[in-house]
Amino acid sequence: MKTLLSSLLVSSLVLAAPPAPPPAPLATAKLPTLRRGPVAPAVTAVAATKKAGTFPTDAECVALGSVMTPLPFAPGEALDFDIDALGARAGTMTMQTLPLRDGVLPLEVTVETNTFFSKVRRVKGLAKSELNPKTLRPARYFEDAHENEFHRIADVSFKKNKTAHLVSTIDGRTWQEDLRWGNDVSDVASAVHLLRAIPMKQGQAMCFDVYGIRRIWRVWGTVLPREHVSTGIGEFEAWHLKGEAARLDLPDARREVHVWISDDERRLPLAALGMIDLGAVRATLKGVSRPGEKNTRAENKGNLKW
Numbered sequence: 001m002k003t004l005l006s007s008l009l010v011s012s013l014v015l016a017a018p019p020a021p022p023p024a025p026l027a028t029a030k031l032p033t034l035r036r037g038p039v040a041p042a043v044t045a046v047a048a049t050k051k052a053g054t055f056p057t058d059a060e061c062v063a064l065g066s067v068m069t070p071l072p073f074a075p076g077e078a079l080d081f082d083i084d085a086l087g088a089r090a091g092t093m094t095m096q097t098l099p100l101r102d103g104v105l106p107l108e109v110t111v112e113t114n115t116f117f118s119k120v121r122r123v124k125g126l127a128k129s130e131l132n133p134k135t136l137r138p139a140r141y142f143e144d145a146h147e148n149e150f151h152r153i154a155d156v157s158f159k160k161n162k163t164a165h166l167v168s169t170i171d172g173r174t175w176q177e178d179l180r181w182g183n184d185v186s187d188v189a190s191a192v193h194l195l196r197a198i199p200m201k202q203g204q205a206m207c208f209d210v211y212g213i214r215r216i217w218r219v220w221g222t223v224l225p226r227e228h229v230s231t232g233i234g235e236f237e238a239w240h241l242k243g244e245a246a247r248l249d250l251p252d253a254r255r256e257v258h259v260w261i262s263d264d265e266r267r268l269p270l271a272a273l274g275m276i277d278l279g280a281v282r283a284t285l286k287g288v289s290r291p292g293e294k295n296t297r298a299e300n301k302g303n304l305k306w
Helices: 011-015 191-196
Strands: 033-036 078-085 088-097 105-113 123-131 138-147 150-158 163-170 173-180 185-187 205-212 215-231 234-247 250-262 269-276 279-289
Touching: 088 191, 138 185, 173 215, 185 191, 191 205, 191 250, 191 269, 205 234, 215 250, 215 269, 234 269
Parallel strands: 185 205
Antiparallel strands: 033 215, 078 088, 078 279, 088 105, 105 123, 123 138, 138 150, 150 163, 163 173, 205 215, 215 234, 234 250, 250 269, 269 279
16 A cells, blocks of 8 residues: 555655655566465455545545454564665664553654665654554654754644644754644554554455655555465465555645555564655565564575574
C-alpha cells in the first residue's frame, strides 16, 4: 500500500522526500523474491467502493476497524530492515516496540543512510509514536531528523475532532498548522504495526489516512491473494497489499505502494516498496528480536556458519 511506507510508511519516513510529480508505475522496480503460494479462501463479497485509480472520498474511505487480540507484537520486539534505493543498499531502519508508559504504547523508529547513499542524500532520524494500546491509533507523533544540512522536527497531536495539530521546526524556524484527516488515521512510524493487527482476507479493500512529511496522506488499496515470499530470514506465506498514496491536498499526485505481511501469528512486515522523488525505495526485513523467541537474522558473510 507508504508513502514509508513512507512514500508508504517507509519511503517518506526514510528519506523525507518533498512532494513529487506522479511517479512512473513500479512495473520495473525490483520486488522481493516471490513465488505464488496457496490462495486464501475466496470471499463472498469484495469491498470495492471506487474504480481503480480514483481518489476515495471521506465517505468511501471507511475506517479499518478493530485490531485483533491478542496483538501480533508486544513490548520488546525489535525489527531491523535494509533500505534499498537507486538499485543499491541505501541504509538501515529499526522499529522497536517499547514498554507501556502512562497508558500508551510507544513505538520508536530509527533510520540512517550509509556512507554510499549519503553522497546522494544524507539522512539520520528518530521517530516516536504513542499509541492507544487497544486501538493502535496514535495520540502523538514526534520526529527529529537531519537531512543533508537541514534539521527538521515535527511534533503532532491527534485530536478527537479529526485534526492533527502539527508543530514543525526546520533549522530553528517554527510554525503550526491543523491538518484534517478522515475516518481513520495513523502515522509513518506506526502504520505498519496497525496493518499487522488488522484481520485480512483476499479482495479486502483498505483505506486510511497517514501523517507523514508534514501532510496527511490517504492510502488505499486491496489485499491480493497470498504469495510465497523468500527472504533472508526464512520462507513465508504472506498477504500482499497493493495500493496508492496521495496527499489530501494533492490527490492527483499518486505514489504506488506495496506491503507484504506474513500470514502467521507474528504478522511480520517482510517488505515494503514505495516511491520517492529519486525513484523506488524498498525496505526488507533482515532481523527479528521478540521476547521469549530466538533472534532471527538474515545470513551474510559475517554470520554464515561453515
